[in-house]
Amino acid sequence: MKVTITHIDTACVLININGFKILTDPTLDKKDGFFPQYVSSPMAFSKKYCSPSLSVEEIGKIDLVLLSHDHHSDNLDKKGRIFIQTVPTVLSTKDAVKRLKNTNTIGLDNWQEYNVETEKVKNLKITAIPAQHTNIKRLNRVMGKVIGFTLEWEGQQNGCLYISGDTVLFEGLHELEQKKKVDIAILHLGAGAFPYLKRNLRVTMNGTEAIATTQLLKPNVVIPIHYEGWWHFKQSAKSLKNEIEKSKVKDKFLWLESGVATVLAK
Numbered sequence: 001m002k003v004t005i006t007h008i009d010t011a012c013v014l015i016n017i018n019g020f021k022i023l024t025d026p027t028l029d030k031k032d033g034f035f036p037q038y039v040s041s042p043m044a045f046s047k048k049y050c051s052p053s054l055s056v057e058e059i060g061k062i063d064l065v066l067l068s069h070d071h072h073s074d075n076l077d078k079k080g081r082i083f084i085q086t087v088p089t090v091l092s093t094k095d096a097v098k099r100l101k102n103t104n105t106i107g108l109d110n111w112q113e114y115n116v117e118t119e120k121v122k123n124l125k126i127t128a129i130p131a132q133h134t135n136i137k138r139l140n141r142v143m144g145k146v147i148g149f150t151l152e153w154e155g156q157q158n159g160c161l162y163i164s165g166d167t168v169l170f171e172g173l174h175e176l177e178q179k180k181k182v183d184i185a186i187l188h189l190g191a192g193a194f195p196y197l198k199r200n201l202r203v204t205m206n207g208t209e210a211i212a213t214t215q216l217l218k219p220n221v222v223i224p225i226h227y228e229g230w231w232h233f234k235q236s237a238k239s240l241k242n243e244i245e246k247s248k249v250k251d252k253f254l255w256l257e258s259g260v261a262t263v264l265a266k
Helices: 080-082 096-099 139-145 171-179 205-218 235-246
Strands: 002-007 012-017 021-026 034-038 040-049 064-065 087-093 106-108 112-117 124-130 147-152 160-163 182-188 222-223 262-265
Touching: 087 096, 096 106, 124 171, 171 205, 182 205, 205 222, 205 235
Parallel strands: 021 064, 064 087, 087 106, 160 182, 182 222
Antiparallel strands: 002 012, 002 262, 012 021, 034 040, 112 124, 124 147, 147 160
């Protein structure tokens, strides 16, 4: 079973499992320009500094989209919204279903499973994993519902593939550690923050939490994404990498070259 991963933009990666193509959090707009980040707060803005490494044409036909949430532009932008309408199935939150109003979008509750019917991958199962999009728990509802995902299929020997979605380290990840063995963890990092809205507010993991999550879940491989390219990412890529390199789990981290397919399994 050949598995590859290609980083495209922010949290957008292409996962190819034996020819079955999965795209996460489609952000396909070019760099520059200010973007309203939060549907629930018109005062939150960010600027995009990087363009996608692959065009829509280069990405090609996608079988499934895993959308952690729809209401932030660094996870689903204008071109991404158009693109997901061409995909047979989009898995996301139930709130996303209400907002997107796409007939191909299916909303999942925490821990809900979805079985994918495909001849390319036997017994492919997606599970919605809890996520908390703020380090200030009382603001969780304001920040909006987010989910992560695990991918499981027949023949996996070392555990599942986990995609964190935009989350901080919270009790839901401790629950994940109890329920599933994780082989590969794809973590959304960057220490996203809007201090002018709320001091000390952070909406994604920083390097310290990435290390702690790695120590908690004990995956064999950790793939950082969602850590550069936007103004509201408050930990620089250099700072993040330096922090990881000083940790005891540094050898687990796989840093992707954007636009290049990396083999995870053969």
